[in-house]
Amino acid sequence: NSFTDCNIYLSLKFSVILKRNDFSCRTLHNFILWKLVMSLMPHMIDEYQQKRVEFRKILLGILSERNRWSHCVEWTNKKLGMAVGALFIRDNFNHDSKETALEMIRTIREAFNELLAENHWMDSGTRAVAKSKADSMNERIGYPEFLKDPIELSKEYVTLQITENHYLGNVLAVLQYDAYHNLEKLRKPVDKDKWTTEPAVVNAYYNPNKNDIVFPAGILQPPFYSQHFPKSLNYGGIGVVIGHEITHGFDDKGRQFDKDGNMMQWWNNATVKAFRERAQCIVDQYSKYKLQEVDLYINGRMTQGENIADNGGLKQSFRVNYFILIIRLRISCVSKLRMYWLYVMPEYFGVSCDAECFEKTITMILTTMGPQKTTWFFSCGSPW
Numbered sequence: 001n002s003f004t005d006c007n008i009y010l011s012l013k014f015s016v017i018l019k020r021n022d023f024s025c026r027t028l029h030n031f032i033l034w035k036l037v038m039s040l041m042p043h044m045i046d047e048y049q050q051k052r053v054e055f056r057k058i059l060l061g062i063l064s065e066r067n068r069w070s071h072c073v074e075w076t077n078k079k080l081g082m083a084v085g086a087l088f089i090r091d092n093f094n095h096d097s098k099e100t101a102l103e104m105i106r107t108i109r110e111a112f113n114e115l116l117a118e119n120h121w122m123d124s125g126t127r128a129v130a131k132s133k134a135d136s137m138n139e140r141i142g143y144p145e146f147l148k149d150p151i152e153l154s155k156e157y158v159t160l161q162i163t164e165n166h167y168l169g170n171v172l173a174v175l176q177y178d179a180y181h182n183l184e185k186l187r188k189p190v191d192k193d194k195w196t197t198e199p200a201v202v203n204a205y206y207n208p209n210k211n212d213i214v215f216p217a218g219i220l221q222p223p224f225y226s227q228h229f230p231k232s233l234n235y236g237g238i239g240v241v242i243g244h245e246i247t248h249g250f251d252d253k254g255r256q257f258d259k260d261g262n263m264m265q266w267w268n269n270a271t272v273k274a275f276r277e278r279a280q281c282i283v284d285q286y287s288k289y290k291l292q293e294v295d296l297y298i299n300g301r302m303t304q305g306e307n308i309a310d311n312g313g314l315k316q317s318f319r320v321n322y323f324i325l326i327i328r329l330r331i332s333c334v335s336k337l338r339m340y341w342l343y344v345m346p347e348y349f350g351v352s353c354d355a356e357c358f359e360k361t362i363t364m365i366l367t368t369m370g371p372q373k374t375t376w377f378f379s380c381g382s383p384w
Contacts, residue, residue, distance in 0.1 A: 042071060043171045079174045081198020082156050086147040088200035089217050094227060097220040098142045101238065104320075105139050105213070108242045111316040111323075121274035126267045133211065133249060133259040138192075140214040143199035192261070204241050206248035208257040213245040232321055239317035247312030251305040252279060282307050 041052045042065075049065060056062045065071070077084045089095070113131055116122075122130065146152040160177040162170050192210050197203070199217040202224075206213050215238070219225070225238040248254045255275070258266050267275070286307050287300030300307070 039175075040168075040171070042075075043168055077198055077200055079178065080157075081200070082144075082147060082153065082195075085143055085199030085217065086153055089143050089147060093142065093217045093220070095142075096227060097217075097225065100227065100234075101141045101215060101220060101225070101242075102139060104234070104239055105141075105242055105246075107320045108239060108316045109134055109137070109246060111319040112243070112246050112312075114319065115315060121278065122271050123268060126271045129259075129266050130250060134246065136211060136259040137246065137249060138210065138212045140195065140212055142215070142217040142220060144195040147199065204245055206245045206254060207261075208249065208254050209261040211249065211257070211259055211261050213242070213249075215242070215245075235317045235321040239320065240313045243313030243316035244309045245313075246316070247309040248305065250312075251308040253305055279304055279308065282311070 038052075041048050053062075053065055056065075112134055116127060116130055116134070119127075157177075159180060161173055190209075196207075197205070197214055197216055201216050201218045204213075204215045204219055219241065220238065222229075223237060224241060225234050229237075249257075255267060256263055256265070258264050265272070283300040283304050285300065286298050286303060289298045289300075290296065291298065
């Protein structure tokens, strides 16, 4: 069964590690215990929390931790996301937003395909396959339907036991529940229809393994979207995000997966070379930008995927905003474009940043990760 397979796998892994001369059994045991302690410390009393603060201050430059209530809310949503999501969509979500988002995805995908047809660096065969991949993207909007059925929702947590007065015991129960469900998936076919993110979160992402674009319910609200906003604002908000996620399917990482989520090279060598030349323009441009507040330059190579997606999202949403809102509906060009850019600017140029934010920015730039979002600047050289 899955647990036996897992034990065999871990035993083999540990045996390989222990064969190294610089590893002992004691070192391995200490490491595992250390990881367990570090994962539990955020849930413990202030005396333990202070030690963690001191450690993270030296390692990451983080000067203080969030309030306990904030951590508890985030952890509950992360670990019991479907239960929290069911409450959120019941009390705080406009279900018409799903249909509006689907229509916006359709129009922005059309804009992507138009831009795809206009580019001259991609050969016709690869362009046709790229269009097929864009058209095959699965849209996950808002939440999975079973959240509206209390019986089906209860089945998700049938093996989880929560008590009212034992917080740390509940934490351990949730971790055990997570481990059990993850191990159950071992050796089984991937369920490509299953939601893997909590609905009550302000986020969006592209999943290359499933060719999915996902927009949870939490992001389908102000400031990104509102049924009361004019279309120009919605396209400047959630529209840019939709285009961003579609473009991720064709950036430096997403282009390595086909429309079925299989990792393979479906571009010919000439097109790959042409893409890399244009991507290098993005890398070079962003590497020249300096964040004055922290006196460091952006790592253009490590952030190229996000930068390509940002530029692609802007191009696609602007194209829809211009052609649909101005040409088809004959709405005032100046007023609508002004509203579009006034909405895009704060979203892309960022908001105020406190001391902790600056410390995190420095850490991200200096590590191999690089900051996830660097489009305080715009580019004309994006492949998309």
